[in-house]
Amino acid sequence: MSKPVSLRFLGAANTVTGSRYLIDTGHTRILVDCGLFQGYKYLRERNWKPLPIDPAKIDAVVLTHAHLDHSGYLPVLVQQGFEGKVYATPATHDLCEILLRDAGKLQEEEADFRNRHQKTRHAPAKPLYTVRDAEIALKRFRTIHFGKPATIGDCEITTHPNGHILGSGSVLVKARGREILFSGDLGRPHDLIMYPPEPPVGCDYLVVESTYGDRLHDHHDLESNMADIISDTARQGGTTLIPSFAVGRAQAMIYLLYKLKQKKRIPNLPVYLDSPMAISATELLVQHHALHRLSKEECHEACSQVHYTRTREESIALSQQQMPCIIISASGMATGGRVLHHLKRLVVDDRNSVVFAGYQAPGTRGARLVNGEQTIRIHGDDFPVHAKIHSLDFLSAHADYEEILKWLEGIPVAPKQTFVTHGDEEAADSFRCKLKQRFGWRACVPDHGETVTLD
Ligand SMILES: [Zn+2]
Structure with missing residues (x-):
């Protein structure tokens, strides 16, 4: 009997922001994406709450792409004791250099504005992180290339281009015999700039985004x-x-x-x-x-x-x-x-x-x-x-539901279980139903903080 592997949804569950998924083999812990929560206040407040796991116990982070709702929590993670490496493609790394520094700067400016105008209940208002914190986090980056596996403890990770932005990819994690595929934010087949996403690779478990899980893009000229x-x-x-x-x-x-x-x-x-x-x-x-x-x-x-x-x-x-x-x-x-x-x-x-x-x-x-x-x-x-x-x-840089379904048609075998994430409640649930109707797949929308065992 191989030891259990677990997958925990620490963000982007029933919402589009705060992507953070923890894979734990008992030996190795990998966080796939490390994003900020954005939008409603109750979501943004989650950025200030400690993670339910000690960051020092996480071995590595893998980024699907640079957008802040996937990378913007990294400086906090490092500040709170994370000492591992952050794996990202060269373009994702370059973009994070810009985005994370800017995020630190904006937060410093905002805290400063609140203090000067006394618009704060916290005296003094503090930034979530500073430019300096962002710079410290950026030192942890290591480059991975599309299609080239990297070993982390008893796991292996590989990224494949998914057409969303420069450097973005889906991530396949092999963990003690289980294969878990994270779609990342999925791009479009006919984007103005990006190439179409590469077809998905086979997996036992699939974590798929659903930003437009209940909507079709207007295909007018x-x-x-x-x-x-x-x-x-x-x-x-x-x-x-x-x-x-x-x-x-x-x-x-x-x-x-x-x-x-x-x-x-x-x-x-x-x-x-x-x-x-x-x-x-x-x-x-x-x-x-x-x-x-x-x-x-x-x-x-x-x-x-x-x-x-x-x-x-x-x-x-x-x-x-x-x-x-x-x-x-x-x-x-x-x-x-x-x-x-x-x-x-x-x-x-x-x-x-x-x-x-x-x-x-x-x-x-x-x-x-x-x-x-x-x-x-x-x-x-x-x-x-x-x-x-x-x-x-x-x-939009996100596929609509027909485009995601079309992409998934290319998967070699049906996953044992699919988790629908990165969508508001209605979009995620609607997409879950579509996966059942179209492919007959077992699919669910995980709750925030939920842990599942991957057999
Ligand atoms: Zn994105």
């Missing part, structure tokens, strides 16, 4: 839709604001706008990328061009048509710009960052348009705007919403 919005807005003398995730979507938007201009489907308006982090991520797109569809030349050309605003002063000057233009700025769900300054100015004028280009988690400002709220609170003030608000789901 993407280019026409975007071209119409931008042209109509410009005709009225308005500006189009695209709140965008700094890593992934911002680069896809740059490329889309470049194509639209080339085909003369939109007027030759200035395009601004106002996010230092997105600018750095765009540079990585050029560097890692083998990982995506664009050639080095296309990357250079698409990127050279954009004005980059790096400093605060440039950003402020841009926010006073009266001429019609296109502004891409982070964060993608308008929860923070420079996009808020643009939103405050642009949302009150009906000549302008705001285009959300990805998933909007419930409870975020982006979700409220997309749901048609008439006023929006930013930095403590309320602003009436007069601008046109668009949600172009089909620009």
Whole structure:
């Protein structure tokens, strides 16, 4: 009898954020992803609660990709005693260098703002972690390459490209004879920039994401839709604001706008990328061009048509710009960052348009705007919403449920058990039902903190 192996869901169970899955063989403990919780306050508060396991007892972390809801808890883990290695592909490592430092900086700034404006119940307010904490965590990174297994104790891990963002992959963990496949955030078969996900490898247990587990992307002509919005807005003398995730979507938007201009489907308006982090991520797109569809030349050309605003002063000057233009700025769900300054100015004028280009988690400002709220609170003030608000789901970097099912059709044998994660309650449960109907698979939606034994 081989010893039991367990899998524990420490996040992304019945919610889209905080991805953390612990595999324990009794000898080796591996955490697959180490993400921050985002969105509703009760979720964000989980970032401050200690893990139910001593971080010093975790041997290694493996990252599916760099987005903060998969990597952003690493500095806390290290601060609390984790001494192992963090395995990631080279592009994931490069992106984490940008994202984790920025997350530390934002948290320092936020704590500072609260202390200065006495907007805190905790005196003094402390950041969850600092830039320095992020830098210490980054020293633990070790590179793994797609398709090349790495051994960790009595386990073996392998990643395979899954088309979501630069460096992203599904992760197969072999643990004492059991094979567990984590889909990671699954990309799309026809993404603007990324190659389609590689077919899934065989496994005994599958952990699959379900962000769009109950929804299909609108497959209308993407280019026409975007071209119409931008042209109509410009005709009225308005500006189009695209709140965008700094890593992934911002680069896809740059490329889309470049194509639209080339085909003369939109007027030759200035395009601004106002996010230092997105600018750095765009540079990585050029560097890692083998990982995506664009050639080095296309990357250079698409990127050279954009004005980059790096400093605060440039950003402020841009926010006073009266001429019609296109502004891409982070964060993608308008929860923070420079996009808020643009939103405050642009949302009150009906000549302008705001285009959300990805998933909007419930409870975020982006979700409220997309749901048609008439006023929006930013930095403590309320602003009436007069601008046109668009949600172009089909620009998402996440597969919809048909695309996930199609991907899963490629799996060599049915898994013994499937765990549906990384989706809100309704999306996850709806996807569980679809797996049963379509494939007859045993599937469940695990609870937060639940442990299962893998026979
Ligand atoms: Zn992601």
